[in-house]
Amino acid sequence: MKSRAGGVLALVLSxxxxxxxQQPAADLGSQIERIVTTTLEKQHTPAMTVAVALDGRMxxxxxxxxxxxxxGVPATSETLIRTGSIAKSITAAAAMTLVEAGKLDLxxxxxxxxxxxxxxxxxxxxxxxxxxxxxxxxxKDRAEVDSTKHYQSMSDGFAIFAAxxxxxxxxxxxSYSTYGYTVVGCVIEGAxxxxxxxxVREHVLLPAGMTHTFVDDLYTIVPHRARGxxxxxxxxxxxGLMDSSYKIPGGGLVSTAEDxxxxxSALMDGKILRSETLRLLWSPSGVPTLDGGKASNYALxxxxxxxxxxxxxxxSGGQQGTSxxxxxxxxxxxxxxxxxxxxxxxxxxxxxxxxxLYHMPHTQE
Numbered sequence: 346m347k348s349r350a351g352g353v354l355a356l357v358l359s360x361x362x363x364x365x366x367q368q369p370a371a372d373l374g375s376q377i378e379r380i381v382t383t384t385l386e387k388q389h390t391p392a393m394t395v396a397v398a399l400d401g402r403m404x405x406x407x408x409x410x411x412x413x414x415x416x417g418v419p420a421t422s423e424t425l426i427r428t429g430s431i432a433k434s435i436t437a438a439a440a441m442t443l444v445e446a447g448k449l450d451l452x453x454x455x456x457x458x459x460x461x462x463x464x465x466x467x468x469x470x471x472x473x474x475x476x477x478x479x480x481x482x483x484x485k486d487r488a489e490v491d492s493t494k495h496y497q498s499m500s501d502g503f504a505i506f507a508a509x510x511x512x513x514x515x516x517x518x519x520s521y522s523t524y525g526y527t528v529v530g531c532v533i534e535g536a537x538x539x540x541x542x543x544x545v546r547e548h549v550l551l552p553a554g555m556t557h558t559f560v561d562d563l564y565t566i567v568p569h570r571a572r573g574x575x576x577x578x579x580x581x582x583x584x585g586l587m588d589s590s591y592k593i594p595g596g597g598l599v600s601t602a603e604d605x606x607x608x609x610s611a612l613m614d615g616k617i618l619r620s621e622t623l624r625l626l627w628s629p630s631g632v633p634t635l636d637g638g639k640a641s642n643y644a645l646x647x648x649x650x651x652x653x654x655x656x657x658x659x660x661s662g663g664q665q666g667t668s669x670x671x672x673x674x675x676x677x678x679x680x681x682x683x684x685x686x687x688x689x690x691x692x693x694x695x696x697x698x699x700x701x702l703y704h705m706p707h708t709q710e
Contacts, residue, residue, distance in 0.1 A: 373702055374405050380698045381409050389576045390690040392420035396602035397699060398680045401610045406603040412571040412686065414581070425570045425599040426684040427561055427589075429662020429669050433526050435549055435558070436594040437475050437646020438612065440533055441622050442548045449536040451475075455528060458535030461500035462528055463507045469515045471532050474525045475645040476630040478518065480511030481525040491665070493588050495563070499530045499541065502591030512635060519632045519641035526595030533594075541594060553611035558600040561589050570599055571686040573666010584666030584688055596664055602671075602682035609658075609673040609680030627658055627675075653706030663688055670696045674705055 381395055392410035396403065408420035443449035451472040455462055458471070473479040484490050489505060496502045506524045513520070530541040537544045542560055550558055559567055573584035589597035611617050618626065627649045631640045642650055650657045658673040668690040671682040681699050683692035700707040 376702055377405055377699055378407070378409075380702075381407075381695055384691075384695050385410050388687070388690050389581055390685050390687040391574050391581060392424060392426075392571060392686045393690070393692065393695070394420060394422060394424055394426065394602040394684045395695065395699070396422070396606040396680075396682050397703075398606040398610045399703075400678045401614050403603065403606065406606075412569075414572065414574070420571065420686075421569070422603050423557055423569045423601060424686075425557060425559065425567060425601060426669070426686050427573060427662075427664060427667035428558075428596070428598040428600050428684075429664045429667050430523065430596050431605065431660045431662040431669050431671060432593070432598040433523075433595050434646045434660050434671075435545060435598070435608065436526055436529055436533070437626060438608075438617055439545045439549050440471060440475060440529060441618055441626050441645065443533065443536045445619060445622055449532070455532055458533075459500070459528060459531035460535070461503060461531055463503070467511060467515060469528075471529065472645070473515050474529045474532070476519070476632065476641070477521050477525060477643055478516050478630055478632045478641075479522065479525050479528075480513045480515050480518070480520070481522045481528065482506055482509055482512055483520065483522045483524065485509075491585055491587055492591060493586050494591070495588050496590040499527050499534075499591070499593060502527050503531075505591060517632070518635045519630065519643060520635040521643075523592050523595040527592050530594035549608075549617055552616045553604075553608050555600070555604040555607050555611075558598060558604045560593055561597050561599045563588055563590075567599060574687045575666070576687060576689040581687075587665040589664070596662065600684070602684045605669075605671050605682035605684075606680040609671065609682075610678075613673065613675050613678055613680070627656065650708060652708060655706060657706065657708060659708065661693060668692050672696055672700065672707065677703075677705060679703060679705060 392412045394408045397405040406422045408424045412418045412420040412424045469479045575584045626645045629642045629644045648659050655676045662669040668685045670692040673680045683695045697707045
């Protein structure tokens with residue numbers, strides 16, 4: 346798993362003062378296409394989907410390359426690729442709709458909503474889970490990352506980590522944890538009285554118009570789902586096996602770049618959350634990181650920075666057969682997302698190049 350949002354980012358500011366409107370949309374689209382096709386060849390990435398929305402309007406959405414090499418299936422804008430960790434942003438938005446509805450108190454002990462979580466872990470709140478300050482650990486070893494065990498419920502997945510001592514007292518440090526988001530899924534179920542995915546679909550996906558986002562269930566027939574790949578020792582290979590049923594809220598979805606820019610646009614348009622809730626969602630905790638003590642730039646399900654005087658909202662994801670990245674710039678009402686069906690791809694290079702085309706500030710790892 347890789348997450349640009351979970352690290353400390355170096356800032357690289359665009360010095361251009363021009364505006365995107367000075368170039369025809371068709372010209373910008375052709376430039377994006379050249380950037381993506383060149384990068385696909387350079388990185389040996391089978392497929393990518395790329396989307397850009399400006400002022401709530403989809404201005405670019407296209408699939409490139411091959412979604413399934415063995416069967417020669419071309420990628421389209423509807424090709425579904427594993428989200429990796431950017432699923433956390435959807436989960437956080439869903440949790441905040443419950444806060445708005447008065448059904449979830451971010452600072453109440455999670456035992457109030459998730460009885461399946463062991464009490465020996467100590468008192469943890471939903472806010473701490475969402476900001477990665479709960480003390481719940483991340484993956485311990487490669488065997489956990491490559492888990493192929495299928496879990497019937499998210500709480501069944503607690504067996505992987507719940508018996509382990511917390512890394513620190515809840516609320517005192519930041520340490521990235523996908524397992525913490527599995528617990529958030531349980532909290533959402535307890536607070537809403539619905540299954541996690543039913544609630545997310547009703548309160549996030551439908552308001553945003555996200556018609557191509559699903560649980561990455563290995564046993565369900567999901568149209569347009571891409572195969573996943575890796576690039577090892579100079580050649581493209583099938584990605585390793587993994588069943589994400591233990592981590593659906595934090596990294597177990599499939600989606601498209603287009604759906605994720607719809608998500609960003611819907612948030613910025615107030616279609617999912619009120620403006621005051623959105624400000625809370627995108628406010629970094631500032632809690633010192635476990636390794637180094639620097640202030641965390643992770644908010645609630647999103648990494649948030651001030652870049653060039655503007656709020657920059659981002660997250661990335663990576664797991665078997667996928668690499669993903671998105672950025673939302675609320676002051677410019679711009680949303681960009683790049684998905685690749687290759688765990689060794691670098692979608693952030695394309696995302697940053699697109700931001701350059703639109704003369705937007707961006708981050709650089």
